[in-house]
Amino acid sequence: MVASGTFGYGEEYADFLDLTQLGAVVVKGISLAPRPGNPPPRLVETAAGMINAIGLENVGVDVFLESKLPYLRDRHVPVIVNIFGNTLEEYAELAARLDGVPGIVALEINISCPNVKSGGMIFGTDPAMAARVVDAVRRSTTLPLITKLTPNVTHIGEIARAAVGAGSDMLSCINTVAAMAVDIFTRRPKLANIFGGLSGPAVKPIALRCTYEVLQAVDCPVIGIGGIATATDALEFLLLGARAVQVGTANFIQPAVTAEILRGMELFLRVQKLQSVEEYIGTLDRQCLFPFAEIACGMTDLP
Amino acid sequence: MVASGTFGYGEEYADFLDLTQLGAVVVKGISLAPRPGNPPPRLVETAAGMINAIGLENVGVDVFLESKLPYLRDRHVPVIVNIFGNTLEEYAELAARLDGVPGIVALEINISCPNVKSGGMIFGTDPAMAARVVDAVRRSTTLPLITKLTPNVTHIGEIARAAVGAGSDMLSCINTVAAMAVDIFTRRPKLANIFGGLSGPAVKPIALRCTYEVLQAVDCPVIGIGGIATATDALEFLLLGARAVQVGTANFIQPAVTAEILRGMELFLRVQKLQSVEEYIGTLDRQCLFPFAEIACGMTDLP
Amino acid sequence: MSKFLEEALILEQREVAQQTYRLRLRAGRMAEAACAGQFFMLQVREGMDPLLRRPFSFHRIHPGEGNIEVLYRVVGRGTWWLSRCAPQTRLNLLGPLGNGFQLPRNAGSPVAIVAGGIGIAPLCELIHRLLASRGTLEARDIHLFYGARSAGELLPESDLEDLGISVYRGTDDGSLGYDGFVTDLFRKTAEEKHIKPSVLYACGPLAMQYHVARWALEHRVPSQLSLESLMACGIGACLGCALPASAPAGSTADHYVHVCKDGPIFGAESIQWHKIQTHGAPPPIFLYS
């Protein structure tokens, strides 16, 4: 899968990969009305990562259904719509509008975007609020629901439990990590929005920890997101127990990266003599071993 | 300043720099009794960062006072002792033991280490608990107190306010970010402790955001920590309003990095025609400008 | 126009002006497909430092020889690593991207081009295309106004003057040619010499582009300004490269164009210049510390 906000509406990547290979395309977050997004600058590169403050720029649900969705539907690419509202009512109305639309296989509820003033993070950082959003959406649609969690909380497991309790079928984590950057010469923030969300390889260790905590807290399927750029990265999340992964920032650097990851995972399964990825998912043994040096010599028969 | 846990007890770096250049050395976290630390593996490298799970290995306060402190004291290097306890009583007793010891200029209360089972993070993630620790220490010593905050919370500003309310003279942030890493081949965690703390350049954007939030929440002096490896990095924290910074992980890569940072900062101040760093601290203008392209041509007279 | 990835090979790299390098790359497919004014995203170094690709214009396109040229200035980490690449290094390109320059319809009337600093990069290919398709127009009716902060940052004479076009040089510090901003040089010269361009092309810092845009709007001359923004993807996916734009008719909401897919070439009228606040850039020395 590809992560919301990093793959546009799919079309942008058609020159680089066969979109039908993808498990699903999670499209850029959609709101009821179109949103212009934040003023620029909206991006800044950081060590092994980037901060974005796009501000959920999107064409609105009407234009999406009319002119964006058909492209993916015509190519039989399953679409997961990432939804976002300023109020509970907006979430509910949006979910209702998308209910039963052919081509859409699930909704991903974005309660965790740090880049907008109202809504977003506030819903995502409080278990009770998270539950109310999920509940409102749940009542408005029969589509499977994925709740996308933010890492910017003390106990991500609590939010996870609240979302599942309110009817979320799955969870995805993580959204970006709240961050900022400043320019020492102009003495100003590097983003017009001051704050933004950190993504990319830098956040993978945090995303793995969050995914692990969420998997300990709930029983539902979890989708791993955060810093995935190689098959190895993807397999790490699956090893923890994530049933699927989404690739975000890496798409910008290697537009064909998802195809490469799929190839790499197949190779891995073959080398490891596994029939399917199911046999691998969640097989983490919590006991750690000394991870090195055996490469020099085949011995592994320690006491 | 150099950050706790990354500079040993100072001696380790004497071959590489003149320790008297440093504002202060924050020594490795000290507990009442010696602690052996976690079993290995304790380290793993990640993209532009590293995760550690040392488990607060330390010689204990007695050995510290006897055989570690004198080295720094004899060289007139101001010492800040990073303290850590399993219980409120341990914190208090430790603070009492260090009170009035020549050479020690302040205590840094570590309520935020994610690598130990008891104490640590629990104290650091709840405002009321944080306040109780600070209060206990405050009653046991006349030394200036610095409370070191964890980024692994929903609202770091609340913890900051609680610590200051309980008598902390200063705050330092951030400690490491909770993280994990796994090995896809052995299907095991890469750290014996499973979880560890992420540090290094990867976390700088998070540290800047936390520092900014803390500065908005409280009025006391704040020390910036997290991913600092160059003069530019250090100046970013000062620009936000931090009165000092600590350098951690970068010491491992360039043992003389603190001297280089000091040189770089002096050069910067000279180029910017500033008399002292005081004139620079906290001069952030929150309004963002387009940060680029002017380099090509000297024009800056836009409407 | 489809975009693709191509593994290019560095054939040559030379410092042609202060902190300014010209890179020749073997990239056959790209050379075949690219138009003047388009750009590509370059991975300047293997690995994760730096993480993102960097956008660069096609400075020259040689489909015959299967190679392209890039002219770039070292301004930060990415361009610094790039400047240290030796011949034979492989670099991954993603392109060609963006809309490119349109050649004027009426080939008979003069053309004005304003270049600020490294903004000269895409304009060189444009000049060659203009010359190739100029019809009845004389070479000297192509007027290039070329300024930089200082003499050392200007490309050498021969590269441009030899083409027979009219070149007017200036520097902000007066160290070469006109003493002042290139937009003032342009404004004055256009007035004195009664130059009435059919199209006004420009590339350079946003502050310069603002003045160029104002002139174009005042004089009702169609303009094609090559603009910049910070980019992550270059293909319209991240929505990071926004610039404030005039809203569609009937709307008062904020509106943004995206430099990578709607541009990088824009007409002066499509940008809301008053919403762009720029400032000077840092002295490069600190960027690599």
Added chain:
Amino acid sequence: MSKFLEEALILEQREVAQQTYRLRLRAGRMAEAACAGQFFMLQVREGMDPLLRRPFSFHRIHPGEGNIEVLYRVVGRGTWWLSRCAPQTRLNLLGPLGNGFQLPRNAGSPVAIVAGGIGIAPLCELIHRLLASRGTLEARDIHLFYGARSAGELLPESDLEDLGISVYRGTDDGSLGYDGFVTDLFRKTAEEKHIKPSVLYACGPLAMQYHVARWALEHRVPSQLSLESLMACGIGACLGCALPASAPAGSTADHYVHVCKDGPIFGAESIQWHKIQTHGAPPPIFLYS
């Protein structure tokens, strides 16, 4: 013994066995100061990818020529970048670090050396030092047991046999020499040939070291085992490179030694082998994807 930073220059880099490279570095100060068995921390590449330095042993030390040699195997990101460095590349070294091997006091009795895979690296310098200081001992009384997973991973014959020492080779897969683990080769040969070493030196994977350690303890032979751990600083500051160790007398608490400052050379008795659980390493192919 003071440690320092030195900017070294790659003089030569050659693949000498499968995935195994020998690097010759000009590093005059380091060559002057280093002892056999010590190591240094190498920044394998400029920038932040990878972030940390990597520890490497001194494979050969040539104070006269002002250079050192490194023998390394490509096992991950860091060593892979290193293997791609061309001559004249500059690399920053931090060293010399650690305690180094002690030469035997009684120069008269034979010495045994067990090398597993890339563990041969520091032992080569040791062998040269032993030869230089051997006094009445004959070269062939230095017994080297050298094993690897497969023939292709062993260093070429000439490098070792030409020295006149007794070399016994083996491979886990039987593709060359003794068919089995090098520790079994050592155990059997020592028994058959009644080799009673005055000191047992070893370097190799921890699983191998465990068997060597057991033999040394059983036979009450003093041992000097060069051990590894993951390192961040190399100078005793991060406390990351811990290995479980026998507690000081009277204590029952967990106790750890730190490979970088207490080692890397340890006696068999100082490590709590039963607390170390190792496992096989990944097939290198995946490490660079």
